Amino acid sequence: MLAPLWLLTIGIVTGLVTRSMASGNGYGRVADALLGITGAFAVDWILGVLTDTPIAWSRSTLFTIWGAALLPHLAHFIAKRHTARHLHGSLSNR
16 A cells, blocks of 8 residues: 555646546546545555555556546546537437
8 A cells, every 4th residue: 555645646646647638628627636536545445455465566556546547537438428418419309
């Protein structure tokens, strides 16, 4: 498990980088950073639950970065899909 300060740093940086990768269509800097932080802490917790032996610092960091990037991407994907479905439904009602 990584230190909480390190998880915060990974989450904030990865959440903001994910925002730029989502073509700037994020929820805002604070929300994207919070999504990254949540993803980082969630993956760190899951790693702690699933593994009995300690994981190398480098592998744990890579998994945490992956989780911090996955949650914002997933949220953007769901929101984009919901918006597209909503727009498509309103256009077909005309």
